[in-house]
Each structure stands twice: as C-alpha cells, then as structure tokens.
Amino acid sequence: MRAFVDKDICIGCGLCPTIEPSVFRMGDDDKAEAYAEAEGDAKGNVLEAVDSCPVSAITADQ
Numbered sequence: 619m620r621a622f623v624d625k626d627i628c629i630g631c632g633l634c635p636t637i638e639p640s641v642f643r644m645g646d647d648d649k650a651e652a653y654a655e656a657e658g659d660a661k662g663n664v665l666e667a668v669d670s671c672p673v674s675a676i677t678a679d680q
C-alpha cells in the first residue's frame with residue numbers, strides 16, 4: 619500500500635509519523651511525507667492515519 623501526503627494541506631501536527639513511523643516522517647519543511655510503502659500491520663495504521671489526519675491531507679491506495 620502506498621500513502622501520499624499533500625504538503626499543501628498538511629499543517630505539520632506530527633500525528634501520522636506517531637501512528638506509523640515506518641511509512642510517515644516529518645520533512646525538513648516540517649510537513650509530513652510518506653517515504654515508504656506500507657507492509658503488513660502498517661497498512662491498518664496507514665488507514666488509521668488517513669482517518670485521523672485533522673486536515674485530511676493523507677490518501678492511500680489499496
């Protein structure tokens with residue numbers, strides 16, 4: 619599963635890297651980025667991050 623963060627929307631709250639650090643990290647611009655594909659148990663956490671992002675900046679394919 620691939621995740622994507624729209625940096626134009628992200629407000630840099632830091633939640634998604636907390637939920638799944640193997641997929642999300644904070645960039646030098648203090649916006650989140652999806653740097654790796656989600657494998658195994660991480661997939662559920664990516665979906666949780668999609669639902670939890672306060673500004674709906676995250677999308678994911680299945």
Ligand code: SF4
Pocket residue numbers: 623627628629630631632633634635649650670671672673674675676
């Ligand atoms: S949860 Fe949303 S707003 Fe917060 S860092 Fe991640 S993408 Fe940005």
